[in-house]
Amino acid sequence: MTKVGVGAGTGAGATLVTAADAPAPAVRLPRRRGVELALIVLAVLLCVYGYCAVGLAKHGTVPPGAAGYGAGLGVLALLAHLAVRLRAPCADPLLLPIAVLLNGIGLVLIYRLDLETPGDRAAPTQLVWSTLGVALFIVVVAALRDHRVLQRYAYVCVVAALALLALPILFPAVNGARIWIRIAGFSIQPGEFAKVLLAVFFAAYLAANRTALAYAGRKIWRLRRLQLPTGRVLGPIVAIWLLSVGVLVLERDLGTSLLFFGLFVVMLYVATGRTGWIAVGLLLASLGAVAVGRLEPHVHSRVEDWLHPFASIEAGQGANQLAQSLFSFAAGGVLGTGLGLGHSVLIGFAAKSDFILATAGEELGLAGLSALFLLYGLLVERGYRAGLSLRDPFGRLLATGLASIVGLQVFVIAGGVTGLIPLTGMAMPFLAQGGSSVVTNWAIVALLIRVSDSARRPHPEPSDHNHDHHDNDDDLGRPG
Amino acid sequence: MTRYIRRAAVFCALLLVALLVNAARVQVVRSDVYDDNPANRRASIARYAQPRGDILVGGAPVTGSRDTGEQLRYERTYRDGPLYAPVTGFASQMYGTTLLEHTGDDVLSGADPLLSPFPLWNDVTHGRPAGGDVVTTLNRRAQRAAYEGLDGRKGAVAAVEPATGRVLALVSSPSYDPAVLSGNDAGAERAWARLNGDPDRPMLNRAVRQTYPPGSTFKVVTAAAALDAGVIDDLDAATYSPAPYRLPGTTTALTNEGDGCADAPLRDAFEWSCNTVFAKLGVDTGLARMTRTAQAFGFNDVAVRIPFAVAPSTFDTSLDKAQLALSSIGQYNTRATPLQMAMVAAAVADGGRVRTPYLVERTTRKGGATVATAGSRPTRQAMQPSTARRLRELMEDVVREGTGTNAAIPGAVVGGKTGTAQHGIGNAGIPYAWFVSWAQGERDMEPKVAVAVVVEDGSAHRGEITGGGMAAPIARAVMEAVLDS
Numbered sequence: 003m004t005k006v007g008v009g010a011g012t013g014a015g016a017t018l019v020t021a022a023d024a025p026a027p028a029v030r031l032p033r034r035r036g037v038e039l040a041l042i043v044l045a046v047l048l049c050v051y052g053y054c055a056v057g058l059a060k061h062g063t064v065p066p067g068a069a070g071y072g073a074g075l076g077v078l079a080l081l082a083h084l085a086v087r088l089r090a091p092c093a094d095p096l097l098l099p100i101a102v103l104l105n106g107i108g109l110v111l112i113y114r115l116d117l118e119t120p121g122d123r124a125a126p127t128q129l130v131w132s133t134l135g136v137a138l139f140i141v142v143v144a145a146l147r148d149h150r151v152l153q154r155y156a157y158v159c160v161v162a163a164l165a166l167l168a169l170p171i172l173f174p175a176v177n178g179a180r181i182w183i184r185i186a187g188f189s190i191q192p193g194e195f196a197k198v199l200l201a202v203f204f205a206a207y208l209a210a211n212r213t214a215l216a217y218a219g220r221k222i223w224r225l226r227r228l229q230l231p232t233g234r235v236l237g238p239i240v241a242i243w244l245l246s247v248g249v250l251v252l253e254r255d256l257g258t259s260l261l262f263f264g265l266f267v268v269m270l271y272v273a274t275g276r277t278g279w280i281a282v283g284l285l286l287a288s289l290g291a292v293a294v295g296r297l298e299p300h301v302h303s304r305v306e307d308w309l310h311p312f313a314s315i316e317a318g319q320g321a322n323q324l325a326q327s328l329f330s331f332a333a334g335g336v337l338g339t340g341l342g343l344g345h346s347v348l349i350g351f352a353a354k355s356d357f358i359l360a361t362a363g364e365e366l367g368l369a370g371l372s373a374l375f376l377l378y379g380l381l382v383e384r385g386y387r388a389g390l391s392l393r394d395p396f397g398r399l400l401a402t403g404l405a406s407i408v409g410l411q412v413f414v415i416a417g418g419v420t421g422l423i424p425l426t427g428m429a430m431p432f433l434a435q436g437g438s439s440v441v442t443n444w445a446i447v448a449l450l451i452r453v454s455d456s457a458r459r460p461h462p463e464p465s466d467h468n469h470d471h472h473d474n475d476d477d478l479g480r481p482g
Numbered sequence: 483m484t485r486y487i488r489r490a491a492v493f494c495a496l497l498l499v500a501l502l503v504n505a506a507r508v509q510v511v512r513s514d515v516y517d518d519n520p521a522n523r524r525a526s527i528a529r530y531a532q533p534r535g536d537i538l539v540g541g542a543p544v545t546g547s548r549d550t551g552e553q554l555r556y557e558r559t560y561r562d563g564p565l566y567a568p569v570t571g572f573a574s575q576m577y578g579t580t581l582l583e584h585t586g587d588d589v590l591s592g593a594d595p596l597l598s599p600f601p602l603w604n605d606v607t608h609g610r611p612a613g614g615d616v617v618t619t620l621n622r623r624a625q626r627a628a629y630e631g632l633d634g635r636k637g638a639v640a641a642v643e644p645a646t647g648r649v650l651a652l653v654s655s656p657s658y659d660p661a662v663l664s665g666n667d668a669g670a671e672r673a674w675a676r677l678n679g680d681p682d683r684p685m686l687n688r689a690v691r692q693t694y695p696p697g698s699t700f701k702v703v704t705a706a707a708a709l710d711a712g713v714i715d716d717l718d719a720a721t722y723s724p725a726p727y728r729l730p731g732t733t734t735a736l737t738n739e740g741d742g743c744a745d746a747p748l749r750d751a752f753e754w755s756c757n758t759v760f761a762k763l764g765v766d767t768g769l770a771r772m773t774r775t776a777q778a779f780g781f782n783d784v785a786v787r788i789p790f791a792v793a794p795s796t797f798d799t800s801l802d803k804a805q806l807a808l809s810s811i812g813q814y815n816t817r818a819t820p821l822q823m824a825m826v827a828a829a830v831a832d833g834g835r836v837r838t839p840y841l842v843e844r845t846t847r848k849g850g851a852t853v854a855t856a857g858s859r860p861t862r863q864a865m866q867p868s869t870a871r872r873l874r875e876l877m878e879d880v881v882r883e884g885t886g887t888n889a890a891i892p893g894a895v896v897g898g899k900t901g902t903a904q905h906g907i908g909n910a911g912i913p914y915a916w917f918v919s920w921a922q923g924e925r926d927m928e929p930k931v932a933v934a935v936v937v938e939d940g941s942a943h944r945g946e947i948t949g950g951g952m953a954a955p956i957a958r959a960v961m962e963a964v965l966d967s
Contacts, residue, residue, distance in 0.1 A: 332512065413494075
């Protein structure tokens with residue numbers, strides 16, 4: 003892994019140095035598809051081992067499904083690998099193995115929880131959704147030859163995103179949130195897909211208008227850094243963002259609105275380099291959080307739960323989900339109880355979805371949980387690295403946005419279930435039960451593969467140098 | 483833009499660090515707080531996740547475990563539940579544990595750190611060793627003889643081995659089957675309500691948790707105090723005791739059940755259980771000597787544990803002479819558990835030494851390796867050995883030709899004392915029939931067993947309630963069972 007990192011690092015450095023003016027030197031980056039294949043095989047073997055561990059712990063035998071799940075996951079991973087090998091041969095070799103491993107661990111954990119809830123067979127469904135996700139991955143990798151094509155469809159994306167976000171309003175609420183639509187027995191969470199589309203739109207819009215956003219506009223404060231761009235430039239994007247957040251508030255999908263907000267702020271900051279955006283963003287976020295926390299009963303109870311997770315116990319009503327989740331993590335300790343030997347099922351109905359991490363925490367311990375966090379960290383880091391290595395602003399923003407989606411989402415949900423921040427219902431990327439989520443995350447990884455392939459190509463096609471020039475003006479501290 | 487992407491990446495890294503630090507806080511630093519929360523069901527799940535160890539009587543378990551397949555998986559079962567209930571108590575998923583199930587819980591449930599092969603082993607493996615066994619001192623045949631002797635009548639039997647203090651039998655009647663409380667369902671709830679509402683109080687352990695006025699059986703203690711104090715030198719010399727005896731400082735006259743008690747020597751008075759003689763003897767011995775002797779036998783000791791707590795038997799320490807007179811014949815505030823009276827008989831049998839009674843011989847790991855043994859127990863000298871020798875004589879006379887002939891066992895030396903304890907306001911209650919005794923087989927070097935039996939029977943005619951008639955046959959059956967084993 004270190005080797006790969008170093009290779010990518012030198013590659014990034016090389017492209018950056020050459021980016022400004024000169025044609026690319028003949029530095030051939032190792033493609034490392036063999037490494038990717040080896041890591042994928044390792045990931046699949048780890049998951050098969052997980053199935054066997056669950057079966058041995060629960061029934062003393064290797065579970066009959068182990069071969070099926072292992073083969074299913076293996077075939078999916080190999081097809082994905084084949085698609086990458088053929089269509090994105092220079093892509094970052096870590097992205098796909100991490101996705102396969104996370105998805106596989108998720109299947110093991112859901113399968114493990116299925117054993118505690120007879121009659122509920124979520125793992126096979128999740129495997130079907132994973133198959134769909136990998137299929138989408140293959141389609142994206144195969145069909146999308148250049149990520150810059152997406153720039154043209156920015157407005158299609160934003161319309162689709164808003165439509166998807168608005169769709170669940172027509173459907174009845176489930177567990178207090180109006181974020182699902184049910185079609186033919188399947189529930190879909192359109193908001194999940196919307197976030198990728200929105201990231202594409204943000205990237206495209208900001209890439210096109212970032213000069214205007216950064217340099218034009220009125221000075222409203224004396225500090226130059228807090229200079230507001232003209233309404234004409236800022237207006238549409240703020241409107242889109244407000245619209246999506248507004249819809250989400252209506253639907254009580256707080257996690258996703260928080261995610262969109264974070265995504266918007268991060269991308270705006272990366273595009274313009276104005277620290278003021280961060281300040282304004284944080285200010286607005288805290289104002290919004292306080293207001294919503296005070297006024298909205300659903301949010302208010304979440305905040306109360308976060309501040310006093312044991313209040314319901316003291317009131318004699320038993321442990322709530324968050325308390326049960328904390329019990330789960332605590333029961334895991336450093337090394338965990340072992341797969342199949344925990345009692346995270348006590349959490350109740352969301353154990354397989356929002357609280358899947360509690361099962362990981364209890365049965366794999368702090369060691370396993372840290373490993374999972376580091377896997378996510380690595381995935382996000384590879385995304386940012388792809389962004390750094392690219393030279394077109396759209397690609398850079400897209401990679402940054404996609405990586406930020408994963409990073410923020412992991413933080414919001416993991417922080418929620420471990421009591422670090424108030425809980426907001428969200429799916430742990432790849433790990434949690436939820437079809438829309440798995441499919442979306444495969445799409446994100448597909449886009450990251452595509453972007454990283456462009457970033458690591460030895461002979462880059464010429465890209466718009468004007469934007470790069472601005473880049474270099476911004477990056478004063480960078481050598482070269 | 484590079485710089486800002488890097489900063490965004492650094493921001494994500496900070497979030498990652500926050501997650502890791504917080505996870506360490508929850509899973510390591512604060513884990514004990516969460517583990518110990520009463521709403522956390524993991525402790526009970528772990529507790530019932532494996533079969534409980536067994537309580538052994540005569541090498542065979544009287545308990546068992548049943549796999550229910552539920553969340554609280556293993557449930558307690560009992561063999562001869564009512565017979566051993568006063569020893570085992572119950573282990574209920576809803577109502578906790580009592581008696582040996584309670585005091586031996588750490589071993590039985592596998593939580594005792596002594597059960598693990600190495601120190602801290604369980605902390606590392608997150609496992610819990612298999613439940614250990616509790617080996618009792620009970621004699622299977624004596625226990626059954628006592629239970630069948632009581633035959634469902636209200637009462638209790640306690641038997642100990644005089645030379646050691648091992649408890650050989652502990653029976654309370656009417657009894658109950660602890661198995662009905664084991665589960666986690668409505669059945670257990672109903673049984674709990676029924677047992678608690680039963681006027682016969684089947685869950686009351688009458689052998690150790692109920693005190694009775696000991697009546698005439700207390701005369702053993704009075705005689706010991708008087709002999710030790712030198713108030714009586716010659717067992718066959720006439721005592722200056724009138725019949726009826728006017729209680730000092732009152733106009734109340736104390737009478738006897740039979741005749742011939744006036745000035746009767748101690749031997750005759752003990753044989754025929756003369757109230758007047760012993761009431762006066764107590765007064766003559768004095769409160770200080772009486773108190774000292776009673777406490778040496780174990781009265782007023784609030785800390786007796788066998789290992790579960792035994793209700794303290796009482797001898798009032800601030801009495802006027804009339805009260806002392808009544809107390810000396812086992813009435814007024816004098817109360818004793820059947821186990822206490824068995825200890826009194828055992829002290830006579832064992833040269834005046836009182837052994838601390840105990841019920842658990844040893845605890846073992848599953849498979850039999852010993853974890854802990856009963857060890858040596860403190861011994862008290864309740865009376866001089868010479869006094870004990872003379873009391874043995876008196877008690878043997880009672881069985882040979884006095885009120886306790888029903889307890890005689892051919893081929894064995896048996897000593898006993900009957901008691902018919904009046905109680906209630908104006909002695910209106912149905913009296914309790916007592917019998918305390920000890921027995922030594924022909925080939926035995928020392929007495930093998932001391933027994934106390936109490937029968938509180940509301941169905942018998944008042945006149946038929948005597949220690950010799952109702953309680954002595956039960957005591958004999960228990961003693962025979964021990965001598966034969």
